[in-house]
Amino acid sequence: MKWLSVVLALSAPSHAYLRFGCATLSVQRLDPIVEPGKVPSAHVHQIIGGNAFNATMDPTIDVAQKATCTSCSFTEDLSNYWTAVLYFKARNGSYKRVPQYPNALLGSLTGGMTVYYLQQDFNSNGNTKITSFKPGFRMTVGTPTAKSGNNPGLRYTCLQDVMTRFPETAAFPDKPCPAGIMAIHHFPACWDGKNLDSPNHQDHMYNTGKGGFVTAGACPSSHPVRMPQVALETMWDTRPFNDKSLWPADGSQPFVWSYGSDNNGLGTHADYLFGWKGDALQRTMDSKPLLSNGLKTQSVAESNKCTIPSTVKENIDGWLDALPGM
Template sequence: MMKWLSVALALAAPSHAYIRFGCATLSVQRLDPVVEPGNIPSAHLHQIVGGNAFNATMSGDIGNKATCTTCSFSEDLSNYWTAVMYFKHRNGSYKRVPQYPNALLGTLTGGMTIYYLQDDFSSNGNTKITAFKPGFRMTVGSPTTTSGSNPGLRYTCLQDIMTRGSETNDFPKTACPAGIMAIHHFPACWDGKNLDSPNHQDHMYNTVKGMFQNAGACPSTHPVRMPQLAYETMWNTSQFNDKSMWPTDGSQPFVWSFDDSKGYGTHGDYMFGWKGDALQRAMDSTSLTSNNLKTQSVAEANKCAIKNTVSEPIDGWLEKLPGGM
């Protein structure tokens, strides 16, 4: 196992209770094969990591369709994506906030940190964890949400790259020295039958308590315990900390790419694409460092990419958000 990955795993999981790894940015464009399949472009901009099978329409076993992945585990050809963060200048123009990798994940290009927990940070638990199945997909959160009631959807104002805790359900209201971390915890209770549902959420049940605490017990309607999936995205807002660019009333200046300035509408999408039984082997393992998952170098992860299906300005100072949101 490569040094950068083994260091990250050792520091992150002293009890070997989960897998944690980085995925570099695969693409930033307006596509959403879960919520808006076939739409080119989708309504708002997303940042996507994972396998190179990502497209406007995706079906079947994604793990057999992708040929490379931006993730450190080469058998993980899944796709993970969220909205994109922008800074809104007091003059009304927008600029995309760059992403940067977690300190433990080497020199990955942007991207996210991905977690698959068996129980929590201190125990593997005693419940069988059933891996997701080919064709499985789900979302958490919604761009239309107007309250921060889901404890799994949170923000951390980073004082430095290692800051953790002090989570809020909306965008931090003060300038954050090392940026803003957006956190997405997905539900982990499955109905045992459906790989998807009309709203991409009803086949799952959310017992998340946030802050990587033990999730609650699964109900009889959704009895199958699946891995607790979580994303962490590090947004480097430091270049925008000059208060002369902030709104004149001093309010926080960041928005999601669907034009949400509160942050309550943060959401994430997931499409399973692990090869074969790789994820199930990892979830059955009691030792994180002996789960036999195949790894690749940072250079290999960074090299995996796709051509954009949607061509439009997303960088530099923009008069409006991509898609006119």
């Protein structure tokens, strides 16, 4: 099953981590964390994971008990993950959704993302107990109103090919990228040990990351519980738009996120809603040699089949005069 990659560290001593693909579950204007119950939400999201996803997602209900399939490789992961959608803005002011393609080693997945669950970093888990998220847990990272790139967990890579990983930048690349743009979202991994959510969906967590896949700092006393660090990678296929004659006349880059005219990308953000079955995730975090030990997997075809119908009936593709909801 080549699309499932449980990767070991490149140097000893090593510990494993989860790296797996999830196909697109849906692309539509819903956001049950930030705008619960609102149909449609303010902007378009790409969503992966379990098919229990809906506009409300009652936090008192364990989504792992409601979902009947997942677009992710591990069948016990019925969580949901979502980010904004990337659009190309033409010189005439019209917009076109940027297509996606699967990450390296993930086979013929339909769009989607690559998901990581890191113990701490690629080389060592620091002998720290990693505590799984709990049913009802949710969090976000980033904010669409951000005007600076001071969050080290949010980065872009200008892809020279599908294997490119560096350098990472806080803003969109400012030149055409030969193989597209990868957007990277690293969630915080220190929990206050009490709250499954907070009013802004971030204060119950604390980020000690230093950017990229590197060792995170120790958790502070206010947020003492080390949890898995969730990271998302999305491969945006910007190649159809690499003709500079299509770019703005001033030469500035032409890509914007679906939440508005953020043409520097600093407001990128992502949402996470926990939905692993039973103790499956805790077992993986307790398993030092191979994190996927005992987890059940499914084929790419099965992942691609898990989708949900769009609640919001609107055109999000083709050439648009305005971003949906904007």
